Amino acid sequence: MPRRSLALAAFAVASAAAFAQPAPTWVEEVPFITTPDHVTLAMLELAQVRAGDHLIDLGSGDGRIVITAAKRFGASGLGLEIVPDLVAKSERHARQAGVADRTEFRVQDLFDADLSSASVVTMYLLPEVNLKLRPRLLALAPGTRIVSHDWDLGDWQPDRTVTLEVPDKAVGREKLSRLHLWHVPAPVQGRWCAGPSTLHVAQRFQSFDARIERGGQAGAAWSGRIRGTVLPAPVGGPPRPALAWDDGALRVTAGAAGLPTDTRFVRC
Numbered sequence: 663m664p665r666r667s668l669a670l671a672a673f674a675v676a677s678a679a680a681f682a683q684p685a686p687t688w689v690e691e692v693p694f695i696t697t698p699d700h701v702t703l704a705m706l707e708l709a710q711v712r713a714g715d716h717l718i719d720l721g722s723g724d725g726r727i728v729i730t731a732a733k734r735f736g737a738s739g740l741g742l743e744i745v746p747d748l749v750a751k752s753e754r755h756a757r758q759a760g761v762a763d764r765t766e767f768r769v770q771d772l773f774d775a776d777l778s779s780a781s782v783v784t785m786y787l788l789p790e791v792n793l794k795l796r797p798r799l800l801a802l803a804p805g806t807r808i809v810s811h812d813w814d815l816g817d818w819q820p821d822r823t824v825t826l827e828v829p830d831k832a833v834g835r836e837k838l839s840r841l842h843l844w845h846v847p848a849p850v851q852g853r854w855c856a857g858p859s860t861l862h863v864a865q866r867f868q869s870f871d872a873r874i875e876r877g878g879q880a881g882a883a884w885s886g887r888i889r890g891t892v893l894p895a896p897v898g899g900p901p902r903p904a905l906a907w908d909d910g911a912l913r914v915t916a917g918a919a920g921l922p923t924d925t926r927f928v929r930c
């Protein structure tokens with residue numbers, strides 16, 4: 663089966679949204695299919711988009727996610743889209759919506775773009791495209807929110823998934839859209855030192871195992887789930903410190919197990 667047919671089949675089987683609209687424009691592996699308005703709103707609410715956010719939509723289609731983020735939530739936004747006509751349409755829609763000053767649309771391959779300015783990334787792509795993007799998403803600033811319509815990021819489990827009814831969904835058997843949210847976890851894997859204390863952290867996406875050594879003696883050990891820049895203390899069991907990513911250091915935000923609040927660990 664040709665790649666484009668495979669892409670269509672993938673969308674059809676797992677239910678990307680498709681609606682009464684002209685025949686899809688095909689580009690590489692990802693077709694142009696719009697996210698319906700109520701799903702767009704739910705994506706932006708899930709990411710808690712607000713004024714001050716900069717949202718980048720990867721494969722921005724007719725610009726609706728970026729325009730809604732600017733108009734309804736006060737954010738600024740950038741749409742990256744490979745089809746020039748769709749970029750022209752997005753710019754027209756942004757002017758009509760009165761948000762041209764806070765939105766930008768570029769004809770650009772999403773794989774070539776610098777995403778570092780994003781505080782929120784949205785996407786409605788395909789599973790294999792998401793997976794190819796994953797290393798670049800993981801390298802974004804800790805705490806950056808990522809929302810994907812329908813498709814996940816493989817074994818990087820979302821922090822939250824919501825399911826919406828989409829009665830007029832034209833592709834797939836389920837009349838549902840799934841929205842997945844991730845917070846980019848701080849990169850904390852490795853060895854950290856603060857005076858006589860050494861902190862060893864093993865990390866897999868948001869999951870971490872931490873253990874402290876002091877003067878060569880084994881100390882507290884605990885596990886948890888990173889929430890962006892925060893490594894929370896476990897609930898229940900003996901007290902354990904809470905940590906926060908702080909400009910490349912790890913700061914104790916709630917002291918426990920012999921580590922006072924504000925102890926600052928640096929890589930060693």
Ligand SMILES: C[S@@+](CC[C@H](N)C(=O)[O-])C[C@H]1O[C@@H](n2cnc3c(N)ncnc32)[C@H](O)[C@@H]1O
Pocket residue numbers: 689690691692693694695696697719720721722723724725726727742743744745748770771772773785786787811
């Ligand atoms: C499923 S549509 C989603 C449109 C919009 N984000 C939405 O949710 O309504 C995917 C879009 O990605 C665009 N696209 C596909 N490959 C791309 C690439 N390599 N770089 C940028 N855009 C791409 C397609 O042209 C299409 O408009």
